[in-house]
Amino acid sequence: IVLTQSPGTLSLSPGERATLSCRASRRVNSNNLAWYQQKPGQAPRLLIYDASSRATGIPDRFSGSGSATDFTLTISRLEPEDFAVYYCQQYGSSPRTFGQGTNVEIK
Amino acid sequence: EVQLVESGGVVVQPGGSLRLSCAASGFTFKDYTIHWVRQAPGKGLEWVSLISWDGTSPYHADSVKGRFTISRDNGKNSLHLQMNSLKTEDTAFYYCVKDQGAYGVYSPFDAWGQGTLVTVSS
Numbered sequence: 701i702v703l704t705q706s707p708g709t710l711s712l713s714p715g716e717r718a719t720l721s722c723r724a725s726r727r728v729n730s731n732n733l734a735w736y737q738q739k740p741g742q743a744p745r746l747l748i749y750d751a752s753s754r755a756t757g758i759p760d761r762f763s764g765s766g767s768a769t770d771f772t773l774t775i776s777r778l779e780p781e782d783f784a785v786y787y788c789q790q791y792g793s794s795p796r797t798f799g800q801g802t803n804v805e806i807k
Numbered sequence: 808e809v810q811l812v813e814s815g816g817v818v819v820q821p822g823g824s825l826r827l828s829c830a831a832s833g834f835t836f837k838d839y840t841i842h843w844v845r846q847a848p849g850k851g852l853e854w855v856s857l858i859s860w861d862g863t864s865p866y867h868a869d870s871v872k873g874r875f876t877i878s879r880d881n882g883k884n885s886l887h888l889q890m891n892s893l894k895t896e897d898t899a900f901y902y903c904v905k906d907q908g909a910y911g912v913y914s915p916f917d918a919w920g921q922g923t924l925v926t927v928s929s
Contacts, residue, residue, distance in 0.1 A: 729913070730913070732913055732915075734915035734916070736852075736916075743902055743919035743920065743921060743922060744852065744902075744916075744919055745919075746907070746915055746916060746917050749907065749914070749915040755915075755917065787851065787852055789852075789915065789916075791913050791914060791915055791916075792913055793913075794866060795854055795866075795868055795869075796842075796854045796857075797854065798851060798852040798853070798854065799851075801851045
């Protein structure tokens with residue numbers, strides 16, 4: 701399954717809302733879709749799994765939605781620490797694949 | 808606290824071999840599928856290999872099939888990646904990654920190591 705994320709770069713200010721898209725080339729089994737955040741020099745961190753469940757310790761300003769082939773990550777109000785690269789991943793079939801990433805940068 | 812610590816990344820010539828290791832702690836290692844995920848400098852994430860909790864089902868991405876072999880030692884809580892016939896395009900940070908769910912259920916990755924850098928260059 702090929703995952704295509706858009707946009708490639710999102711330029712926003714702190715306090716604004718961020719909407720990131722992830723589109724799959726075919727249906728993602730059981731909505732097994734995750735979102736990860738990666739900051740420079742760090743390993744990725746799990747934010748959302750099963751399309752809409754927040755991982756342990758993730759603030760509720762992060763939310764996931766969608767099903768089948770279209771998924772969205774929303775950050776309701778950007779905090780300074782949220783500026784990072786975000787990847788979607790499907791884990792419902794092998795090989796497990798990632799999107800190419802969306803860079804959320806400070807405007 | 809779950810910890811995954813990779814080691815073994817070095818500079819190696821094209822065509823060479825390398826063995827990466829991952830030491831796991833803070834969870835029942837033998838119950839979880841573990842993966843290798845790589846990231847070329849400045850690029851995105853690429854899943855490389857997985858091995859099931861009991862070691863009976865290794866699986867590799869097409870890009871490394873026939874060259875890389877994943878293995879595990881549940882008695883020593885360790886994971887390995889034997890990398891042969893290395894190519895320049897294998898240059899990347901290699902992360903040891905744990906499934907969220909036990910016993911091979913399809914699940915996301917809830918713990919990552921800090922990564923080890925493999926550089927393939929003449």
